[in-house]
Amino acid sequence: MYLGYKGPVLSSEQDARYRMAPPPAPQTMKERILETADKLFYLQGIRAIGVDTIAAEIGISKRTLYNHFPSKNALIAAYLERRFVHARASDKPPAEQILATFDSLERRFAAKDFRGCPFVNAVAELGPQDRAVKKIAIAFKESRRVWFRDRLNELGVADAEALATQLVLLVDGSIAQDLVRDDPAMARAAKEAAKVLLRNAGVDVGSDAKKPMKGSKRAPD
Amino acid sequence: MYLGYKGPVLSSEQDARYRMAPPPAPQTMKERILETADKLFYLQGIRAIGVDTIAAEIGISKRTLYNHFPSKNALIAAYLERRFVHARASDKPPAEQILATFDSLERRFAAKDFRGCPFVNAVAELGPQDRAVKKIAIAFKESRRVWFRDRLNELGVADAEALATQLVLLVDGSIAQDLVRDDPAMARAAKEAAKVLLRNAGVDVGSDAKKPMKGSKRAPD
DNA sequence: GCCTAAGTACACAGGTCTGTGTAACCAAAA
DNA sequence: TTTTGGTTACACAGACCTGTGTACTTAGGC
Structure with a gap:
């Protein structure tokens, strides 16, 4: 697979981080797209970000993006699913x-x-x-x-x-x-x-150091 | 001022309401625009609604809308200010x-x-x-x-x-x-x-019986 | 050395959006 | 009656958006 690298894909801090780590994070293209979509969708809003913007940010062509996700809606769904960490x-x-x-x-x-x-x-x-x-x-x-x-x-x-x-x-x-x-x-x-x-509810959460609370109720056993 | 009326501006329930009220609500055009923008912006999302949609919903031309609000941003601001009721x-x-x-x-x-x-x-x-x-x-x-x-x-x-x-x-x-x-x-x-x-915090909020509901509020004094 | 998979560049269709320009229209005030 | 101000219809510029089509390029496996 040819990963046509064309300039700064990662922001400078990330770049530095990956440079000092032994394996340069063998990210799959799909993951790179998702990572960038996540950042942009979350920070700027889903409707505010077009697929062109995402592709440009990674430095890939829009065509490549559409080869991995059939539509923007699919990308949105994948973005949310990826955010769903238990x-x-x-x-x-x-x-x-x-x-x-x-x-x-x-x-x-x-x-x-x-x-x-x-x-x-x-x-x-x-x-x-x-x-x-x-x-x-x-x-x-x-x-x-x-x-x-x-x-x-x-x-x-x-x-x-x-x-x-x-x-x-x-x-x-x-x-x-x-x-x-x-x-x-x-x-x-x-x-x-x-x-x-x-x-x-009767749970012990430690002493209430900072607030002595005048009319405080004792917890029911 | 000519209020070029061109078909059903109000939904049927609203229409009925206004028909039986003595003054048919002498709404200014600006207020009509704001009212409709409010409904659409709030229910569908600000970015999801274009000015064309708002104008069409009222039955006015887009030009009229722009004669009352210099830009969509101004309309958004007015929408939020109108929502700010103390x-x-x-x-x-x-x-x-x-x-x-x-x-x-x-x-x-x-x-x-x-x-x-x-x-x-x-x-x-x-x-x-x-x-x-x-x-x-x-x-x-x-x-x-x-x-x-x-x-x-x-x-x-x-x-x-x-x-x-x-x-x-x-x-x-x-x-x-x-x-x-x-x-x-x-x-x-x-x-x-x-x-x-x-x-x-020491406030009397009545008995803890799940639902005293009706009439059981004793005024504190 | 050749084939395939994946990516690139680039154009473009067709849609939507904001915002403007313009000439005609109508009602009511002067 | 004439003027005036708000309105309409409609076209259009320019941007941006999603999604597709196409021909070219490259790396790696056979």
Whole structure:
């Protein structure tokens, strides 16, 4: 296979990274297209980016792109599917895992290339007609909710379903707020709220060092 | 001013409504354009709707539209400004007002023409470049947060700022979730979480019986 | 050395979009 | 009646978009 290399395909930092790594990342063409589509779709918006732009960014011809994806819609679908990475379980205690979610959220907010949830954004800009996009967005949201629920069940929380839903509300709320405000503190606010909800459900989330809260309720056993 | 009327400008239900009202709503042309732009932009997406479509929907020429708005961008800005209605205070007790927010949210979710927060959607699809859109979106979000904060201050809550932020997270979270899932129950889940947060801050939000629902609200005084 | 698979360059069809130019038209005010 | 201002119909420029057609080039396997 001839990979006609014609100039700087990778941005300078990426380039440097790959240069010092032993194997220069034997990326398949499809993966290169997807990687670039991901960056542009996510950062600028799906409708805002044409296939020409993607091809030009990689340095390939538009024809090549269409040889790998039959249509832009197919590329959009592949983009979203690639974004759908299932959250992995860790060996840490469940309560810690749950709270760590918000810490990781805060880290992502702080990065300058964060621009909200790709699934919510896609549904927002592609409209209600696009059933395929909506379907994968629903699946993603549900997978996140289920992840919380499973951890809550490990903790023996009574109504894990309801609490899991409330936690995803906090996650999505902080994402939406950060999207417009660019304020990573939204993740911390969500974490504090999550702690209150967890404590209210009888989960031990450590001492409440920073807020002694006057009329605080003791958790029901 | 000649309002060249050329066929059904209003949908049948609207038409009926206006027919039985004494003044047939002396809408200015600008307002008619804005009303239609609002409906189409919000329901289908800003980028998805061209000015031709808006003009055709009203039954006016594209030229007329451009005589009232110098560019599509100006129309978008006017659309968002028109959406920016400040939440009004009522005479109900603050805690009730806060919780009523989530009831009204649930009602809006149940309507089939709800499609998320227009400001968040606009930021999502117009990208980070569009400073004007982002600015008004930030202003809107902040106005909502301040509304919560003021009510919490009336209630004597210690850290009203932080709690207000947490409440808007629940609001925006439920909006995002409903956008992809079409599930009004998200508003109820947010309300339940809000109750827990409020109770944790020392606010009396009534008994924890799942649904006292009617008439069981005792005014605090 | 030849064949094949993959990529390239480039043109182009056909559509949509924003925005403008222009002459005619109509209603109501002067 | 004449003027004036908002409106219409319609054409069009120029950009951009998705997707295709075609002939050429190159690397690697046989």
